Amino acid sequence: MxxxxxxxxxxxxxxxxxxxxxxxxxxxxxxxxxxxLAFFYGGMVRVKSTLNMLMMSxxxxxxxxxxxxxxxxxxxxxxxxxSVIGWSSDFVGLSGxxxxxxxxxxxxxxxxxxxxxxxxxxxxxxxxxGALADRVKFTSWALFIALWVTVVYFPVAHWVWGxxxxxxxxGVIDFAGGTAVHINAGAAALGVILxxxxxxxxxxxxxxxxxxxxxxxxxxxxxxxxxxxxAGSWLGNDDGVGAVMFVNxxxxxxxxxxxxxxxxxxxxxxxxxxxxxxxxxAGLVAITPAGGxxxxxxxxxxxxxxxxxxxxxxxxKYKFGYDDxxxxxxxxxxxxxxxxxxxxxxxxxxxxxxxxxxxYGGGLDQLGKQAVGVFAVLAYSLVVSAVLAFVxxxxxxxxxxxxxxxxxxxxxxxxETAYDFSGAGGGSATRTTPxxxxxxxxxxxxxxxx
Numbered sequence: 001m002x003x004x005x006x007x008x009x010x011x012x013x014x015x016x017x018x019x020x021x022x023x024x025x026x027x028x029x030x031x032x033x034x035x036x037l038a039f040f041y042g043g044m045v046r047v048k049s050t051l052n053m054l055m056m057s058x059x060x061x062x063x064x065x066x067x068x069x070x071x072x073x074x075x076x077x078x079x080x081x082x083s084v085i086g087w088s089s090d091f092v093g094l095s096g097x098x099x100x101x102x103x104x105x106x107x108x109x110x111x112x113x114x115x116x117x118x119x120x121x122x123x124x125x126x127x128x129x130g131a132l133a134d135r136v137k138f139t140s141w142a143l144f145i146a147l148w149v150t151v152v153y154f155p156v157a158h159w160v161w162g163x164x165x166x167x168x169x170x171g172v173i174d175f176a177g178g179t180a181v182h183i184n185a186g187a188a189a190l191g192v193i194l195x196x197x198x199x200x201x202x203x204x205x206x207x208x209x210x211x212x213x214x215x216x217x218x219x220x221x222x223x224x225x226x227x228x229x230x231a232g233s234w235l236g237n238d239d240g241v242g243a244v245m246f247v248n249x250x251x252x253x254x255x256x257x258x259x260x261x262x263x264x265x266x267x268x269x270x271x272x273x274x275x276x277x278x279x280x281x282a283g284l285v286a287i288t289p290a291g292g293x294x295x296x297x298x299x300x301x302x303x304x305x306x307x308x309x310x311x312x313x314x315x316x317k318y319k320f321g322y323d324d325x326x327x328x329x330x331x332x333x334x335x336x337x338x339x340x341x342x343x344x345x346x347x348x349x350x351x352x353x354x355x356x357x358x359x360y361g362g363g364l365d366q367l368g369k370q371a372v373g374v375f376a377v378l379a380y381s382l383v384v385s386a387v388l389a390f391v392x393x394x395x396x397x398x399x400x401x402x403x404x405x406x407x408x409x410x411x412x413x414x415x416e417t418a419y420d421f422s423g424a425g426g427g428s429a430t431r432t433t434p435x436x437x438x439x440x441x442x443x444x445x446x447x448x449x450x
Contacts, residue, residue, distance in 0.1 A: 186333025
């Protein structure tokens with residue numbers, strides 16, 4: 001029997017209805033984050049790309065779910081092989097798991113752990129899609145997701161969270177996915193866009209968001225779902241650590257909104273809606289690896305730092321010339337790096353573990369471990385993702401044609417448009433004005449507001 005499974009018996013943990021119910025709710029919250037991300041990204045693109053952006057997130061729900069059941073859960077959380085990958089035949093197809101079997105050391109069923117982790121696996125490739133807006137064939141994107149989760153996400157999840165994974169054994173702290181999710185996705189996004197190139201009109205056309213209300217709706221859904229993402233990652237409610245993570249998630253996110261907006265006001269003179277939404281996401285990203293190891297005061301510091309630094313980082317694409325359409329690199333890669341490294345400064349040693357950061361007398365030891373985790377995941381994901389994109393581009397092609405990109409990827413790839421105004425009526429009406437008395441002039445038509 002795989003090491004991740006124990007059976008219900010008198011000398012083992014008993015199934016907790018409270019923890020099981022809590023984790024099922026958290027799983028549903030994390031699932032909600034993927035359509036929330038679709039709204040967030042969908043509002044940030046131009047009208048002609050809205051549906052494609054929504055679909056690039058939504059398709060992950062289908063593809064990754066099936067792959068996770070078939071072999072993904074086994075690769076990520078099966079018996080360790082060489083500290084780099086897992087495999088357990090009982091996890092293949094989820095066919096060898098009984099309803100009374102618990103995840104090792106916890107009071108929740110294996111099925112509950114598997115579905116919770118599935119939602120992380122679904123969200124992570126969807127994060128990449130924002131960097132590729134306006135220009136990628138939908139079929140190529142779907143195939144990229146399948147390949148990427150297989151050779152990048154599943155192994156990295158094992159490194160970070162799997163029993164025996166080399167980063168797990170090293171002692172890298174990643175409470176809910178700073179390395180495995182955000183650095184992983186951000187580095188992948190950078191690797192792909194370096195291969196496929198820039199959008200038509202990059203740095204020339206404005207390419208402004210078409211619906212800021214949609215962006216705010218998406219950000220709100222992400223913020224809401226993130227409580228399940230973060231607090232649920234402790235897999236129970238028995239010792240209060242999940243409650244600390246819940247509080248720190250809220251605190252850091254609020255601080256990041258303020259930090260981003262303050263930077264915008266000083267740098268550009270305005271408090272923007274897009275900045276508020278982006279700041280919230282930056283704070284959520286940064287607190288994800290750190291929130292189980294720091295205090296609420298530390299969460300304020302992490303949030304402010306992430307808000308300011310990520311606001312600065314989104315402009316790097318113009319300086320260095322890479323077209324990160326919706327700032328996946330600037331928010332998720334940079335925010336994930338910040339949150340992971342700041343554990344090495346702000347870990348108190350009194351929450352999820354006794355590991356202490358530099359500011360709490362722990363020296364540089366934990367910071368060094370965090371740096372190893374950050375740069376190992378970054379390098380692996382960047383290189384492998386670029387290779388996958390290169391192979392797909394040279395075989396079936398990654399990009400739509402330039403004409404199709406200009407005319408609109410929604411119509412080309414999905415034969416639909418996001419908004420249909422054909423039945424809305426015109427904005428004006430025609431009024432006939434009779435000739436003035438005593439004249440022979442013909443009546444005139446004038447347009448008036450409807």
